[in-house]
Amino acid sequence: MSKFKFAMYWAGSCGGCEIALLEIQAKIIEVDQNYDVVFWPAAADFKYKDVEGYDDGYIDVCLFNGCIRNSENEHLANLLRAKSKVLVAFGACATMGGIPGLANLSSAQEIKDLVYTQTPSVDNPDKVYPQERFTVPEGELDLPHMYDTVKTLEQTVDVDYFMPGCPPEAHQIAGVLDVVTAALKGEGELPPKGATIGVAPKSCCDECERVKDEKKIAGFRRIWEFFPDREKCLLEQGVICMGPATAAGCGARCTSVGMACRGCYGPPEGVVDQGAKMLSTLASIIDAPDPDEIARIAATVPDPVGTFYRFGLASSLLRRARV
Amino acid sequence: MAEEKIGVYICHCGTNIGGKVDVEEVTKWAATQPNVAVAREYKYMCSDPGQDLIKNDIKELGITRAVVAACSPTMHEPTFRKAASDGGLNPYLLQMANIREHCSWVTIDPVAATAKAKRILSAQIHRLPLNEPLEPIEVPVNHDVLVVGGGIAGIEAALKLSATGKHVTLVERNPSIGGHMAMFDKTFPTLDCAACILTPKMSALGKDPNITLMAYSEVEYVEGYVGNFTVKVRKKARYVNTDICTGCGACQEACVVRKVKSEFDQGLGFRSAIYIPFAQAVPLRATIDPAKCLTLSKGKCKQQTCVSACGPGAIDFEQKDEVVELDVGAIIMATGFELWDAAQETRYGYGRLDNVITSLEFERISNASGPTGGEIVCKNGEAPKSVVILHCVGSRDQNYQEFCSRVCCMYSLKFSHLIKEHLPETEVYELYIDMRCFGKNYEEFYRRLMDEGVNFVRGRAAEVTDVALSPDEEGRLVVKTEDTLLGIVRRIPADMVILSAGLSPAHDAKEVSQIFGFGCSANGFYLERHPKLEPVATVTDGIFIAGCCQYPKDIPDTVAQAGAAAAGVLGLVDNDTVKVEPTISYIDPEKCSGCHICVGLCPHNAIQYNEEKNAAEVIEAACKGCGVCVSACGSNVPQQRGYLDVQIFAEIEGALAV
Ligand SMILES: Cc1cc2nc3c(=O)[nH]c(=O)nc-3n(C[C@H](O)[C@H](O)[C@H](O)COP(=O)(O)OP(=O)(O)OC[C@H]3O[C@@H](n4cnc5c(N)ncnc54)[C@H](O)[C@@H]3O)c2cc1C
Ligand code: SF4
Ligand code: SF4
Ligand code: SF4
Numbered sequence: 001m002s003k004f005k006f007a008m009y010w011a012g013s014c015g016g017c018e019i020a021l022l023e024i025q026a027k028i029i030e031v032d033q034n035y036d037v038v039f040w041p042a043a044a045d046f047k048y049k050d051v052e053g054y055d056d057g058y059i060d061v062c063l064f065n066g067c068i069r070n071s072e073n074e075h076l077a078n079l080l081r082a083k084s085k086v087l088v089a090f091g092a093c094a095t096m097g098g099i100p101g102l103a104n105l106s107s108a109q110e111i112k113d114l115v116y117t118q119t120p121s122v123d124n125p126d127k128v129y130p131q132e133r134f135t136v137p138e139g140e141l142d143l144p145h146m147y148d149t150v151k152t153l154e155q156t157v158d159v160d161y162f163m164p165g166c167p168p169e170a171h172q173i174a175g176v177l178d179v180v181t182a183a184l185k186g187e188g189e190l191p192p193k194g195a196t197i198g199v200a201p202k203s204c205c206d207e208c209e210r211v212k213d214e215k216k217i218a219g220f221r222r223i224w225e226f227f228p229d230r231e232k233c234l235l236e237q238g239v240i241c242m243g244p245a246t247a248a249g250c251g252a253r254c255t256s257v258g259m260a261c262r263g264c265y266g267p268p269e270g271v272v273d274q275g276a277k278m279l280s281t282l283a284s285i286i287d288a289p290d291p292d293e294i295a296r297i298a299a300t301v302p303d304p305v306g307t308f309y310r311f312g313l314a315s316s317l318l319r320r321a322r323v
Numbered sequence: 324m325a326e327e328k329i330g331v332y333i334c335h336c337g338t339n340i341g342g343k344v345d346v347e348e349v350t351k352w353a354a355t356q357p358n359v360a361v362a363r364e365y366k367y368m369c370s371d372p373g374q375d376l377i378k379n380d381i382k383e384l385g386i387t388r389a390v391v392a393a394c395s396p397t398m399h400e401p402t403f404r405k406a407a408s409d410g411g412l413n414p415y416l417l418q419m420a421n422i423r424e425h426c427s428w429v430t431i432d433p434v435a436a437t438a439k440a441k442r443i444l445s446a447q448i449h450r451l452p453l454n455e456p457l458e459p460i461e462v463p464v465n466h467d468v469l470v471v472g473g474g475i476a477g478i479e480a481a482l483k484l485s486a487t488g489k490h491v492t493l494v495e496r497n498p499s500i501g502g503h504m505a506m507f508d509k510t511f512p513t514l515d516c517a518a519c520i521l522t523p524k525m526s527a528l529g530k531d532p533n534i535t536l537m538a539y540s541e542v543e544y545v546e547g548y549v550g551n552f553t554v555k556v557r558k559k560a561r562y563v564n565t566d567i568c569t570g571c572g573a574c575q576e577a578c579v580v581r582k583v584k585s586e587f588d589q590g591l592g593f594r595s596a597i598y599i600p601f602a603q604a605v606p607l608r609a610t611i612d613p614a615k616c617l618t619l620s621k622g623k624c625k626q627q628t629c630v631s632a633c634g635p636g637a638i639d640f641e642q643k644d645e646v647v648e649l650d651v652g653a654i655i656m657a658t659g660f661e662l663w664d665a666a667q668e669t670r671y672g673y674g675r676l677d678n679v680i681t682s683l684e685f686e687r688i689s690n691a692s693g694p695t696g697g698e699i700v701c702k703n704g705e706a707p708k709s710v711v712i713l714h715c716v717g718s719r720d721q722n723y724q725e726f727c728s729r730v731c732c733m734y735s736l737k738f739s740h741l742i743k744e745h746l747p748e749t750e751v752y753e754l755y756i757d758m759r760c761f762g763k764n765y766e767e768f769y770r771r772l773m774d775e776g777v778n779f780v781r782g783r784a785a786e787v788t789d790v791a792l793s794p795d796e797e798g799r800l801v802v803k804t805e806d807t808l809l810g811i812v813r814r815i816p817a818d819m820v821i822l823s824a825g826l827s828p829a830h831d832a833k834e835v836s837q838i839f840g841f842g843c844s845a846n847g848f849y850l851e852r853h854p855k856l857e858p859v860a861t862v863t864d865g866i867f868i869a870g871c872c873q874y875p876k877d878i879p880d881t882v883a884q885a886g887a888a889a890a891g892v893l894g895l896v897d898n899d900t901v902k903v904e905p906t907i908s909y910i911d912p913e914k915c916s917g918c919h920i921c922v923g924l925c926p927h928n929a930i931q932y933n934e935e936k937n938a939a940e941v942i943e944a945a946c947k948g949c950g951v952c953v954s955a956c957g958s959n960v961p962q963q964r965g966y967l968d969v970q971i972f973a974e975i976e977g978a979l980a981v
Binding site: 201203204205206214215235242244245246248268269271280285 | 923
């Protein structure tokens with residue numbers, strides 16, 4: 001039997017998703033038994049030209065991680081969409097924009113100004129910026145164009161499945177690969193198109209082992225400011241834990257080691273905007289009668305956008321700040 | 324989604340809407356909107372012919388959804404939903420678009436108002452296809468009633484309900500019922516003897532077989548919903564077995580601790596550590612004050628004279644608080660008021676200057692059974708030659724309570740009369756801002772007092788001082804005030820100054836309202852459901868309010884409210900079942916993660932945690948559909964019927980589509 005064709009691509013992201021795939025450990029051998037890798041720049045030497053040469057739909061399954069941050073990401077998104085039967089937005093950046101999505105608080109120029117001229121360690125009196133085009137004796141070189149707005153994969157091309165996580169957990173990846181492989185072999189069904197896969201039905205709190213009680217918060221704290229109780233719900237202790245507004249599926253790994261959930265698995269089913277939802281939740285449990293006290297407590301929220309939209313700004317109702 | 328046929332009905336509301344919104348234009352536009360089968364306008368949609376338009380279109384055109392663009396849903400949503408239902412359409416398939424309060428009344432430019440009316444209507448047209456038919460929920464009703472507070476309001480309500488055969492439990496915080504009225508000598512404007520009209524009611528209540536009186540008790544916990552409340556009442560230990568105590572009072576005569584300031588006498592008289600607060604107390608039973616009793620506070624009282632004095636042997640130092648659980652179908656709150664703390668207004672010297680007293684203290688001084696035996700005297704035992712009564716102390720004051728306390732003008736007049744009656748030679752001054760004598764025979768009473776020679780000075784006192792500037796002021800109090808009618812500043816020497824302090828919400832009104840799950844107004848009094856049409860109901864179905872806990876009022880109004888609350892309760896507990904609104908929330912246990920966020924937040928105690936399913940649960944009959952849980956849940960698990968996320972998003976899209 002000929003093997004199925006597998007591709008993985010790394011757009012605007014940190015590379016963690018690529019490593020996460022290897023976290024499935026021995027199972028990677030099964031992948032090798034079932035699939036031929038036809039494109040995976042992080043692991044094997046393929047050129048874009050190779051992909052361009054494939055027939056449309058040649059790739060059976062493509063795990064696309066990373067957000068669409070520049071013209072190269074966009075080109076590959078379009079290319080891989082055309083060449084893949086099943087295109088999976090893999091990881092928080094591809095599904096929601098991820099941490100790079102926070103760049104939507106600034107314009108591309110503002111970011112370049114900061115990086116190339118304003119940071120304390122930069123010495124750049126002539127204000128030299130990287131150029132998109134540069135002529136060398138051998139010919140003309142060009143760099144991808146960086147967009148003002150970070151987009152999700154779905155905001156760029158049609159996507160078959162969404163698999164959140166920063167990065168997706170190994171057991172979920174293994175589970176998803178099993179389902180896809182079985183379906184390709186005709187031994188099972190694919191989930192309905194557009195489904196979020198590799199998650200569990202409820203919110204992260206469901207998998208969190210901490211003891212939960214009614215929540216009343218008189219002030220927010222960060223984890224380094226005190227020794228949190230090991231048994232009690234972190235939110236009850238004033239640590240902003242995104243668990244209530246985050247899909248389960250990760251096994252609540254962060255909260256089990258005393259770190260608050262940061263929301264990388266995205267909103268649970270039925271929630272449109274993760275950050276807004278979490279804000280609404282927190283507003284409901286602030287325990288103070290008078291407006292001044294409430295304002296004082298609210299002001300103790302560290303970095304609101306970065307907290308509530310750490311992964312989801314690009315896919316939120318807000319999308320971005322005005323430039 | 325099946326193809327829907329929407330009927331749109333746009334009301335002119337006379338010129339209320341029609342005078343600002345171009346109704347004809349909106350109607351023409353509405354006819355072109357998605358799913359709209361018919362769009363009509365009418366002068367008064369709430370009239371019978373207006374309602375018939377909807378009924379006929381349901382029957383003849385087969386419309387499957389309807390929207391009435393008219394006034395606020397709080398005004399006429401029930402009217403039109405009833406019309407829809409009469410026409411054969413599920414009432415929850417009809418929506419209101421508020422183009423009056425939200426549009427014509429608050430928009431100046433007619434063009435803008437017309438555009439806004441379209442947006443408001445468009446929101447409803449977009450959401451209507453997503454509406455689901457809903458059925459009211461029917462729950463059984465417990466016929467028993469709880470009344471909280473045993474002032475005149477609670478007494479009256481309990482007696483009224485008992486007369487209809489209902490069983491009532493009355494919970495009073497103090498050792499005796501009676502409230503403030505029991506402290507008065509006379510009542511304005513008729514000058515009835517307060518005791519003569521109150522004590523018969525108190526004793527009737529004490530003997531009523533349909534009424535269980537739980538005095539010296541407080542409600543600690545309330546759970547449940549209309550028709551089905553479960554209440555926990557703490558019966559505080561009296562250290563006296565009330566089953567055998569006869570109320571003879573021998574113990575209080577015998578007690579070695581005799582100089583405890585009497586609460587009932589406003590600290591002007593004394594009681595013992597074991598006491599009966601006043602002679603007509605109901606229940607007429609002794610209570611030991613554990614903070615003052617030597618046995619209870621210090622562990623030693625050599626003689627324990629009370630024990631030997633008590634014939635039946637009722638004293639029981641081992642007695643413990645007891646928590647009693649009750650099931651009732653409805654509740655009346657009648658927890659009354661507290662006098663505003665006059666010490667806050669330091670310039671009047673209360674607590675610093677002798678003979679500056681509060682109105683309640685004067686009530687006790689003028690009372691024949693009070694600490695002075697009804698003699699109006701100063702601290703030194705002499706009759707005052709001049710008395711000044713300051714109105715509006717703590718009332719109508721931006722620094723304290725902005726509102727008018729409504730009864731102080733009148734009780735001040737009563738005081739003047741009592742002084743003039745006892746001491747005809749004494750000069751009496753009333754310093755007022757406005758005289759508010761609004762009730763039946765009140766203005767006449769005021770006129771009578773003018774004839775009795777009382778000096779009415781229009782002005783708010785600036786200060787009460789004991790610094791004399793003339794021989795006449797030496798050793799006396801002086802009230803400095805502007806006389807705004809004469810346009811001069813006056814110094815009025817006085818031997819007694821009465822502060823007519825305002826009426827305040829009970830110090831714990833807010834906490835108590837939270838125990839019962841309804842709210843307080845901004846001024847701290849219990850919040851009624853509607854200021855005009857539902858003055859004795861609260862937002863929590865089955866809980867009513869009466870008397871001064873709602874707002875300051877006189878005895879006639881208090882009694883009237885008590886009757887109204889009793890009627891409201893009766894209209895409920897006289898039935899076997901009650902229908903509750905189905906626009907409530909529900910929680911899918913398959914989606915709930917059990918995070919507990921919503922559990923403590925429900926203001927109506929409608930959410931409980933099901934340990935077996937590991938999920939929160941909404942008690943249908945208790946849920947008021949407030950939406951708190953919906954917005955609190957991080958996973959959007961609680962969804963409120965009639966206000967589903969999809970419906971609200973559709974409304975937003977509709978509003979933005981125009
Ligand atoms: C100085 C003065 C003189 C007045 N003179 C007149 C007059 O002459 N004529 C007139 O018409 N009106 C007069 N009024 C007004 C009159 O006092 C009120 O209209 C009347 O007392 C209101 O009755 P109520 O039952 O609402 O409240 P209250 O009399 O305050 O009774 C409330 C009762 O509830 C109890 N209670 C409170 N909280 C709780 C709780 N949590 N649980 C259980 N029990 C509780 C209290 O102990 C009290 O027994 C006067 C008021 C004042 C201040
Ligand atoms: S009733 Fe009279 S004295 Fe009392 S607050 Fe109102 S105006 Fe002032
Ligand atoms: S909507 Fe939720 S919070 Fe509000 S009454 Fe119902 S259950 Fe309670
Ligand atoms: S807030 Fe939501 S997830 Fe949490 S217990 Fe309530 S319904 Fe369940």
